[in-house]
Ligand SMILES: C=CC1=C(C)c2cc3[nH]c(cc4nc(cc5[nH]c(cc1n2)c(C)c5CCC(=O)O)C(CCC(=O)O)=C4C)c(C)c3C=C
């Protein structure tokens with residue numbers, strides 16, 4: 001048996017001209033209106049993507065590949081050297097192509113982990129589906145969720161503390177922290193939902209509510225708990241779901257926009273945003289938070305600070321090692337032959 005690690009991630013286009021093809025992957029082939037394509041080209045353009053390839057790949061691809069390298073190094077340092085591959089669902093390097101490469105390299109057992117700690121059928125479920133289709137005949141151990149890993153909470157706390165301290169010092173006030181995760185469509189979280197993307201047929205997951213909203217808030221709670229050693233209080237944080245889709249239908253809230261308004265109405269003068277649903281920089285952080293929410297906050301008279309993304313955080317690499325080595329009991333599927 002030859003075992004290797006596969007990190008699964010979202011993927012992002014390399015140039016603006018690939019946007020329509022990329023979106024078709026994201027939506028599973030459903031074409032989106034031209035104005036949605038153009039709006040997303042505008043947003044990705046604002047964070048540095050061009051019509052021609054840049055010197056470096058876009059942040060989401062670059063950081064995801066870096067996280068793979070750091071994990072490989074951390075595994076070796078922990079005395080468990082294993083090769084780490086990275087596959088994306090919606091763009092290159094595609095999961096199917098990476099699994100084909102793993103086969104070529106003689107891998108017979110894959111331990112797969114999503115760079116999305118909170119389990120949703122609209123993210124993790126789709127990654128699992130793509131992997132199982134590609135890995136026919138290989139043994140697969142799939143980690144479905146690791147939202148409550150204490151070292152992950154430590155990694156986020158490590159990024160939150162300096163910016164929260166800066167915000168409080170600059171204003172002389174306790175500034176609230178707004179933890180966020182990506183929103184999902186309302187139909188995703190409904191029991192018996194028809195939207196069961198990625199769920200294994202006949203499993204309870206297919207008909208049970210999506211665990212995602214609860215898991216997202218648990219991550220936030222654990223980060224808040226860890227910050228209490230530096231004087232953080234339970235009353236210092238709130239939670240919202242950000243970046244509701246622009247492709248139609250109702251998505252879960254509370255939204256960041258409504259939460260910023262509520263904070264202003266309560267007399268707050270600023271807010272620190274900590275997006276605990278994301279492990280690295282991408283459009284939801286660099287555009288939605290740094291440009292759009294910052295502008296909304298300014299219009300309301302609030303100053304907005306943002307915690308640095310985990311990106312190359314060594315504590316994140318440590319958390320991944322724990323999940324892979326089974327030192328942290330993650331939500332792991334039974335080992336199956338795909
Ligand atoms: C837990 C759920 C989701 C996470 C996490 C998530 C991260 C994420 N998404 C993008 C880029 C896009 N996502 C889009 C649509 C979309 N996203 C989710 C869920 C999560 N995304 C859903 C359910 C959908 C709707 C899909 C559909 O069939 O319509 C889109 C399309 C435009 C839009 O609707 O906004 C983009 C683009 C990134 C980069 C990302 C980060 C890892």
Ligand SMILES: [Fe+2]
Pocket residue numbers: none
């Ligand atoms: Fe998405």
Ligand SMILES: [Fe+2]
Pocket residue numbers: 182243245284
């Ligand atoms: Fe999104």
